[in-house]
Amino acid sequence: MTVRVRIAPSPTGDPHVGTAYIGLMNYCFAKHHGGKFVLRIEDTDQTRCTEESAQNIYAAMKWLGLEYDEGPAFSGMGGGDHGPYVQSERVQLGIYRKYADQLIAQGDAYHCFATARELESMKARQRAANEPIMYDRRFRGYDVGEALKRVAAGEPYVIRMKTPLTGEFVYKDRLRKQPVVKEWKDIDDQVLLKSDGWPTYHLAAVVDDHLMKISHVIRAEEWLNSLPKHIWLNERLGFTAPEYVHVGLLRNADKSKISKRKNPTSLKWYQAQGFLPEALLNFLALLGHSHPDGKEQFPLDEMIGFFDLDRINVAGPVFDMAKLRHLQGLYFRELSPERAHQEVMRAVDSRFAGLFPLLKERMTCGGDFLAQAEPFYAATVTHHVEDLVPKGLEKAQAKLLIETLHKDLKTFASGEQAVWDTPSLEALVRGLIAERSQVPAIGATPEQIAVANLWQNKIIFSLLRVAATGRRESPPLFDTLAQIGQLPVLERLGAAGMKLK
RNA sequence: GCUCCCAUCGUCUAGAGGCCUAGGACACCGGAUUUUCAUUCCGGCGACACGGGUUCGAAUCCCGUUGGGAGUACCA
Secondary structure, rough: OOEEEEEEEEEEOOOOOHHHHHHHHHHHHHHHHHOEEEEEOOOOOOOOOOOOHHHHHHHHHHHHHOOEHHHHHEOOOEEEEOOOOOOHHHOOOOOHHHHHHHHHOOOOEEEOOHHHHHHHHHHHHHHHHOOOOOOOOOOOOOOOHHHHHHHHOOOOOEEEOOOOOEEEEEEEOOOOOOOEEEEEHHHOOOOOOOOOOOHHHHHHHHHHHHHHOOEEEOOOOOOHHHHHHHHHHHOOOOOOOOEEEEEEEOEEEOOOOOOOOOOOOEHHHHHOOOOOOHHHHHHHHHHOOOOOOOOOOOOOHHHHHHHHHHHOOOOEOOHHHHHHHHHHHHHHHHHHHHHHHHHHHHHHHHHHOOHHHHHHOOOEEEEEEEHHHHHOOOOOOOOHHHHHOOOOHHHHHHHHHHHHHHHHHHHHOOOOOOOOHHHHHHHHHHHHHHHHOOOOOOOOOOOHHHHHHHOOOHHHHHHHHHHHHOOOOOOHHHHHHHHHHHHHHHHHHHHHHHHHH
16 A cells, blocks of 8 residues: 555644644655655635645745645645645535535435524533533434525525444554544534535545545544544545544643643744754654664654654653753754854844844944844843833832733733734733823822822833833834843843832 | 543653663753863663552553543634
């Protein structure tokens, strides 16, 4: 059998380190067996997927050196006879619709007209009753002729799979001692075709894996729960299912699934920081896997040679930045002086790209850059008490304001949707000033009035500027805060507060 | 809540019933080299989650408990 494997990322947000991790395993497995490594873009969520994000994925794979044999054409990679490799293009070809219709015709799927609101109240009821939360199959027995009529009348609907109601699903995952067993009655009648006519992951992935002749699906274990649906779909569609193998998820230090709140997950970040792709790959290779001789540093070529799918450890490994840095150091020190110079210049360039326009106004020649940029790269800044306390204020007042601002920014930064950029920061701080400078029209105490009076642009801006940079002068405040970055700004605000003790 | 998965030092791992007094790496602590620092070298700390079986013998097999994780979407 020809080995053909794929990775199928969804182009939302930045290219993810998890994609690199699963990609590496698939790549090694393919190359080890002389097979093909395919990239497919799963952009069936029209609200979240972007072309830019897809481009970033291609670029990231190229950067890492995980070049795909088939996939969207990009810089010498891709092409192939099983395309198109982007699912939105396949939707236009009517590929998924065809299979959904087949399932309907076979009686293996059905139309469902339940509205989002109805489903929501159903779930609320199930939650309240401590019942499993799943679709109650209310349209499963609905008359097909009736359904077709409503469809023809233009009523919105989805198509759901009609999975068995009894019996057991059993599947042997080669990495697990015990077979995976699930009762069919616990398995949801999942949506296959959404009301916008686009397929969900389940349909699209199964259909494409078959059409692209994928032999092994090596994916993260978050998919294990939907395995029965995928196997069942293969069966009903008359496909020979690929072998499914589930590997552990990358974890944060607290063992939860890796997330950008707790770890840098964007491959663009690692690139911008100046991590070498060889080092990142080598580090990833050590997670869930090991060199047979216990060696820890080895190139991709060598990994291809010893890679053994059966030796993968399924427990989700913690992504340990300290170890990555160690490996990165090993690789970096091996660089020729010329390459190292290049790497440094590249890192400096990308790190300070946003800074040049800001600093340019305040410079007279290129050599001024280092002195001007210092607060933007320094690990810590030194605060002078006399700069930290704006004219006319008491030390204690300044301290209180800084601590309040510190808390405010921290709260802002920990928000789910928080974006640390110039407009957001400006809106936040101006909002705070507007709000806190108000006092009740009647009944305000003199103390309240005194505090409210401190919330002036002049005072607050000055405090933030000095606390964040250690200086009285800087580029425009909010650009400055944005450029310095969330973590250092919060740290420095904390330090400034302490300084005023 | 319900379903499924997982379990060796803080972290990544080696370990396929006797080679285990459990090996390596990162981190941490000490020391040597280095005018300093980094590198490098040497040493130290440090784990089989717990309880029952099976067996002459269990980190390894089985069961239970506990702990952790994932899924539970018209997201992937």
